[in-house]
Amino acid sequence: MFDISGKIAVITGAGSGIGLAVAQRYRAAGAEVVLVDYTDASEQASTIGGHFMQADVSCEADVQRIMSDT
Numbered sequence: 001m002f003d004i005s006g007k008i009a010v011i012t013g014a015g016s017g018i019g020l021a022v023a024q025r026y027r028a029a030g031a032e033v034v035l036v037d038y039t040d041a042s043e044q045a046s047t048i049g050g051h052f053m054q055a056d057v058s059c060e061a062d063v064q065r066i067m068s069d070t
Contacts, residue, residue: 001028001029002029003029003030004026004029004030004031005029005030005031006030006031007030007031007032008031008032008033008034008070009023009026009031009032009033009034010034010036010066010067010070011023011026011033011034011035011036012036012037012057013036013037014033014035014036014037014041014044014045015035015037015038015039015040015041015044016037016041016044019035019037020035020041020044023035023044023045023048023050024048027048027049027050032050032051033045033048033050033051034050034051034052034053034066034070035050035051035052035053036052036053036054036055036057036066037052037054037055038054038055038056038057039054040052040054041054053065053066053069053070
């Protein structure tokens with residue numbers, strides 16, 4: 001396994017599927033993870049010890065908010 005401790009990963013589409021799997025893997029490798037999805041993924045984020053932000057990445061204002069808040 002690789003070590004990315006001290007890094008922050010913003011993962012879009014992280015509410016399920018590949019995005020969630022990536023978030024879990026990055027978290028296991030030591031990164032702080034921000035799960036971003038347009039549906040509520042707060043439970044998934046809590047389960048893996050990450051943070052959740054609800055957003056629509058097709059909306060520029062939402063993307064700017066994600067980056068500034070992160």
